[in-house]
Amino acid sequence: MTARILIIEDEAIVAMELRFVLEDLGHEVVGSAADARTARNLVKEMEVDLALVDIHLSDGPTGVDLGRDLAQEDGVTVLYMTANPGMVRDGVAGTIGVLSKPADERAVQKAVDYALRRRKGEPVDYAPPELQLFA
Amino acid sequence: MPEKPVEQIEPWSEPERIAALRSYAILDTDREASFDDLVKLVAQICEAPIAVVNLIDEGRQWFKAEVGLGVRETPLETSFCAHALLMQDGMVVPDATEDPRFTCNPLVTGEAHLRFYAGVLLKTAEGLPLGTLCVLDTEARPDGLTEFQASALKTLAGQAMAQLELRRALARRRESEETARRAMNASDYVGAFDWDIPNDRVVADEKFARMYGVDPARAVAGAPIRAFTAAIHPDDFHRAQSEIRAAMDSGGSFVSEYRLVVEGQPVRWVVAQGQVYFGADGAPERFPGLAIDITDRKAMDANLAEAAAALAESEARFRAIADSMPQMVWSTLPDGFHDYYNARWYEFTGVEVGSTDGEGWNAIFHPDDQPRAWEVWRRSLETGDLYEIEYRLRRHDGVYRWTLGRATPIRNEAGEIVRWFGTCTDIDDLKRVEQSTELLSQELSHRIKNIFAVVSALIALSAREYPEAKAFAGAVRNRIGALARAHEFVRPHTDVSRPTVGSMTLHAFLEALFKPYAALDGAARVMLEGDDALFDDQAATSVALLFHELATNAAKYGALSEPGGLVNLNTRLAGDRFRLTWTERGGPPVTGAPTRVGFGSSLATISVEGQLAGKLERIWAPEGLIVIADLPATALSRRKAAQKAI
Numbered sequence: 001m002t003a004r005i006l007i008i009e010d011e012a013i014v015a016m017e018l019r020f021v022l023e024d025l026g027h028e029v030v031g032s033a034a035d036a037r038t039a040r041n042l043v044k045e046m047e048v049d050l051a052l053v054d055i056h057l058s059d060g061p062t063g064v065d066l067g068r069d070l071a072q073e074d075g076v077t078v079l080y081m082t083a084n085p086g087m088v089r090d091g092v093a094g095t096i097g098v099l100s101k102p103a104d105e106r107a108v109q110k111a112v113d114y115a116l117r118r119r120k121g122e123p124v125d126y127a128p129p130e131l132q133l134f135a
Numbered sequence: 136m137p138e139k140p141v142e143q144i145e146p147w148s149e150p151e152r153i154a155a156l157r158s159y160a161i162l163d164t165d166r167e168a169s170f171d172d173l174v175k176l177v178a179q180i181c182e183a184p185i186a187v188v189n190l191i192d193e194g195r196q197w198f199k200a201e202v203g204l205g206v207r208e209t210p211l212e213t214s215f216c217a218h219a220l221l222m223q224d225g226m227v228v229p230d231a232t233e234d235p236r237f238t239c240n241p242l243v244t245g246e247a248h249l250r251f252y253a254g255v256l257l258k259t260a261e262g263l264p265l266g267t268l269c270v271l272d273t274e275a276r277p278d279g280l281t282e283f284q285a286s287a288l289k290t291l292a293g294q295a296m297a298q299l300e301l302r303r304a305l306a307r308r309r310e311s312e313e314t315a316r317r318a319m320n321a322s323d324y325v326g327a328f329d330w331d332i333p334n335d336r337v338v339a340d341e342k343f344a345r346m347y348g349v350d351p352a353r354a355v356a357g358a359p360i361r362a363f364t365a366a367i368h369p370d371d372f373h374r375a376q377s378e379i380r381a382a383m384d385s386g387g388s389f390v391s392e393y394r395l396v397v398e399g400q401p402v403r404w405v406v407a408q409g410q411v412y413f414g415a416d417g418a419p420e421r422f423p424g425l426a427i428d429i430t431d432r433k434a435m436d437a438n439l440a441e442a443a444a445a446l447a448e449s450e451a452r453f454r455a456i457a458d459s460m461p462q463m464v465w466s467t468l469p470d471g472f473h474d475y476y477n478a479r480w481y482e483f484t485g486v487e488v489g490s491t492d493g494e495g496w497n498a499i500f501h502p503d504d505q506p507r508a509w510e511v512w513r514r515s516l517e518t519g520d521l522y523e524i525e526y527r528l529r530r531h532d533g534v535y536r537w538t539l540g541r542a543t544p545i546r547n548e549a550g551e552i553v554r555w556f557g558t559c560t561d562i563d564d565l566k567r568v569e570q571s572t573e574l575l576s577q578e579l580s581h582r583i584k585n586i587f588a589v590v591s592a593l594i595a596l597s598a599r600e601y602p603e604a605k606a607f608a609g610a611v612r613n614r615i616g617a618l619a620r621a622h623e624f625v626r627p628h629t630d631v632s633r634p635t636v637g638s639m640t641l642h643a644f645l646e647a648l649f650k651p652y653a654a655l656d657g658a659a660r661v662m663l664e665g666d667d668a669l670f671d672d673q674a675a676t677s678v679a680l681l682f683h684e685l686a687t688n689a690a691k692y693g694a695l696s697e698p699g700g701l702v703n704l705n706t707r708l709a710g711d712r713f714r715l716t717w718t719e720r721g722g723p724p725v726t727g728a729p730t731r732v733g734f735g736s737s738l739a740t741i742s743v744e745g746q747l748a749g750k751l752e753r754i755w756a757p758e759g760l761i762v763i764a765d766l767p768a769t770a771l772s773r774r775k776a777a778q779k780a781i
Contacts, residue, residue: 011585017592020599056581083584083619100623101584102591102616104609107651129653 003049003116006076007032008039008066010058014101018052018081021105022112036062040069048076050115054101055082064088071095077119079111079131091134098132107131147263153193155263159299160306162190162197169298170200173268173291178202180287181253181280183270188257188295189216190266203271213242215252216267225255225267225289230275250275253285255292257299265299268292328363328409330422332383335359343426346405348397368394368402375407382411383419392429404433463559465496465542469552471516480559485531501527501535508540519544519552528559536563580622587619614683614738620648621679625672641706641771642667644675645682652686652695660695661686665706668713670771677742678771681751684735685717685762694722694759713766719759728755747771 005027009015015032022029030046033039035058042048051070055063063080064087070076071094080088080098088098096115099107110128117124127133156162170188178186185203189196196216197208211217218236219226231237231250242249254269268291270280280288326343330336336357339347344354347363367375371393382389389409394402409424457464457477466475473492481488484499491499500508504526515522522542527535542557591612598608624644642663649661670678686695686702694700700721707714736753739762743751749766 011589011592013596014588014592017595020596056585083588083623084581100620101588102612102619104612104616105595126655126657129650129657 002026002028003112003119004028004030004047005112006030006039006042006048006051008034008036008051008057008063009054009081010034010056011054014054018108021108024105025109025112027112033057035059036066039066043070043074043076048074049119050077050079050112052079052081052112055080055084055087061087064092067095068092077115079115085132088134093134095134096131097127097134099130100132103130152263152265155259155261156190156192156265158306159265159303161199161299161302162192164199166200170295173295173298174200174202177268177270177288177291181270181284183251183253183272185271187216187269187271188266189214189254189269190257191217191220191264196266213240215240215242215249215271216254216269219252219254219256219267219269220264222256225292226252227254227279228252229277229279232275248273253280253288255289257292257296259296268295325428326426328424328426330360330409330424331357332419332422333414337363339363346395346397346403346426346428348395348400366395366397368396370394382409383422386411386413386419389422389424401430403428403430405429460558461560465557465559467542467555467557469554471512471555483530483559483561484528499529501529503527512542515542515544516555522555522557525562528561536561537566538562584619584622587615587622591615591619610687613687614680617648617679617683618676620644621675622672623647625670625675640667641670641678644670644678645704648679648682649686652690654698660700661702661704663704663706666708666713668706668708668771674747674771677746681739681742681764682717684739688733688735689719689722689760692723694719697722700759708768711768713768713771715764715766717760717762717764719761722759725755725757725760728753 005022007015007018007022007029009018009032012034015034019029019032030048031042033042037059039051039053043051048070051067053063053067053070055061057063057066063082067078067080071078071092078092078095080092080095081101081103082088082098083101085098085100096118097111099111103111107128107130111131114124114127114131174186174188178184183203185201187201187204188199190199191211191214194211195208196211196214198204198206201207215226215228215231215237228234228237229251231240231243231252237243237252240249241247249271251272251274252269254267256264257266257268258264268288270288279285326340326346328337328339328343331338337354337360338357339349339354341351341354343363344351347366349358349362349366353362364372364375364379375391375393378391379389381387389411390406392404392406394404396402405426406429407424407426409422411419412421412423414420454477458479460477460479463480463483464475464477465473465480467473473494473496476491480491484491486495486499497505497509508524508526511524512522514520522540524540526538526540528538530536539560539562540557541560542555544552545554545556547553594608594612594615598604621644624647645661645663646659649659652660654660682704689695689700689702694702700719703716703718703720705716705718707716740751743749743764743766747764747766747770749764749770752763752765754761754763
């Protein structure tokens with residue numbers, strides 16, 4: 001199961017590492033954005049299945065609203081990845097959940113897998129423990 | 136038909152009339168010849184069986200003199216004279232049986248059988264009627280009195296009044312003598328002197344003589360001024376002398392206060408007053424005057440002055456302190472009425488002095504803070520508890536500044552609150568620093584957390600070049616992950632950044648740390664039990680590394696390496712020790728301690744024994760590894776323990 005994934009992350013090294021992990025898993029990383037505006041533009045230009053969204057971006061803590069908009073308006077499946085999961089403690093409507101950074105490859109793989117299954121409407125028994133789901 | 140006089144309304148006030156009557160001091164006195172002779176004469180002239188000097192008192196008429204009645208008083212109800220009193224000068228009733236005022240009078244209808252009445256008023260100089268001189272007859276006299284009789288009655292009434300006036304004059308003289316006598320007795324403190332200057336003879340009364348320690352007999356006869364001035368206190372002597380001289384030179388009146396020292400008496404303060412009179416030649420001739428003992432007053436004045444001075448001094452000292460304080464200082468009455476603010480308050484608020492007395496202070500507060508401040512203040516007033524609150528206070532330039540308000544009640548010996556003293560401290564800068572520090576530490580903490588992620592990514596990227604280092608990189612990244620988690624738990628948090636899972640305790644942290652090891656269905660495989668504890672940033676790294684290593688090891692070789700395996704982690708506070716016991720069950724059988732000590736084990740030992748000052752013990756039981764970390768109770772929260780110790 002391959003997916004078109006957008007990485008929204010302002011730390012280039014973290015974004016690069018994530019890209020490798022995702023590509024190893026066979027996914028297509030369609031791009032990475034360090035701020036909300038770039039992310040919105042990329043989503044308009046190409047088809048995106050899943051966005052991994054950091055909350056603190058280069059233009060501030062804009063990730064929360066960005067993730068909500070991508071999920072609700074652009075039909076993108078959104079998974080937050082942040083060092084500060086407290087920022088989305090109450091959940092964000094339309095998005096899957098939040099993965100705490102740093103996360104190891106296994107955790108990323110399981111979380112992405114879970115999110116994509118949910119997108120396809122496939123039955124999923126259990127979410128990976130590292131992934132904190134929104135209601 | 137006799138004319139029916141119309142009765143008038145009293146043109147006087149009855150209390151005034153009664154007071155006037157009493158001033159003659161005649162009621163209830165004995166019979167006196169002068170009045171008795173008067174009524175006898177009236178009776179004879181008027182050929183009447185009854186004649187009376189009648190005084191109308193409250194509720195009765197009282198007779199100073201009478202003939203033909205045999206009593207000294209009768210009630211007012213049956214009185215003829217009470218009616219006469221309402222007439223201008225007097226009243227004549229020729230036949231009482233024909234006068235509606237008296238037809239029912241028992242004295243008319245009864246045994247007394249009175250028919251005729253003629254009375255003339257006894258009036259004071261002010262016109263107040265005291266009573267009458269009157270005659271009564273048992274026979275009606277249609278023609279009344281003869282002209283002679285009427286004139287005699289009037290004259291003799293004047294005579295009676297004159298007698299009364301005489302009495303009053305005598306009574307008044309007695310009274311004034313009494314007043315004078317009392318006044319003289321009261322003048323214990325006043326002595327009089329009269330100095331014949333050319334002959335230098337001071338004639339003084341007994342009181343004056345005793346004050347100055349001169350034999351009274353000698354003083355009455357006259358003694359030189361020196362005999363008296365000798366008693367003046369040495370310290371006051373020259374001043375008194377020059378004041379006497381000045382009075383004689385300038386011809387003015389004389390007033391001088393000085394002390395008198397007389398053997399056998401305590402030192403006394405007197406004020407001497409006098410007037411110098413000059414002879415035809417312009418030379419001073421007479422110098423009469425008084426000396427008044429003012430010792431008691433002086434003592435009182437001194438006490439008062441002392442108290443006033445002490446008060447003024449403490450007041451001045453308080454104001455000096457209050458005004459020099461960097462804080463605003465205020466004070467209220469026990470009911471909370473503000474009646475004092477120091478200079479700083481007016482300087483800060485810029486309000487008119489006095490304009491915030493009473494309850495005006497509340498208006499200077501930020502509108503959003505007013506109800507809260509008022510509420511807190513009212514509670515303190517009710518309970519007497521310390522008042523402490525932060526609010527925004529409007530500065531003179533209209534800027535609201537965060538202010539710390541505090542007040543303490545001052546109680547008297549009975550424990551009642553007599554005053555509140557309060558301060559307002561401008562903490563706006565402090566607040567700002569606090570906020571920016573908070574912001575900075577938030578930002579820093581976030582950066583640190585991010586650095587963990589960056590370092591972790593860097594290691595992963597680096598390892599991509601060297602596939603053989605993949606396992607190594609994974610282990611390092613996991614350790615860094617544990618540290619990042621620990622950091623998340625102990626870093627300064629705002630409400631927003633606080634971790635989503637549980638609270639900031641050891642158990643909450645460990646639960647988060649062990650989450651990756653949960654079963655596929657999410658059920659925990661490391662079971663936590665026992666006493667929870669708070670832990671700080673100093674302990675976090677060690678705790679994170681210790682349990683990360685134990686869990687990783689269990690996942691590789693121990694209980695967590697098999698689906699059915701579990702770990703029980705018991706944390707127990709016992710006295711001053713905190714003991715964590717890690718017990719593995721359901722893993723592959725343990726054959727004994729490993730021959731080689733791995734880096735992970737060393738890391739665990741260093742964490743406990745090096746960092747936490749505890750002891751780490753490993754028991755390789757066949758059914759599973761048991762690890763006991765025995766820590767000082769304070770190890771998890773050293774900073775807090777240190778604070779407590781202070």
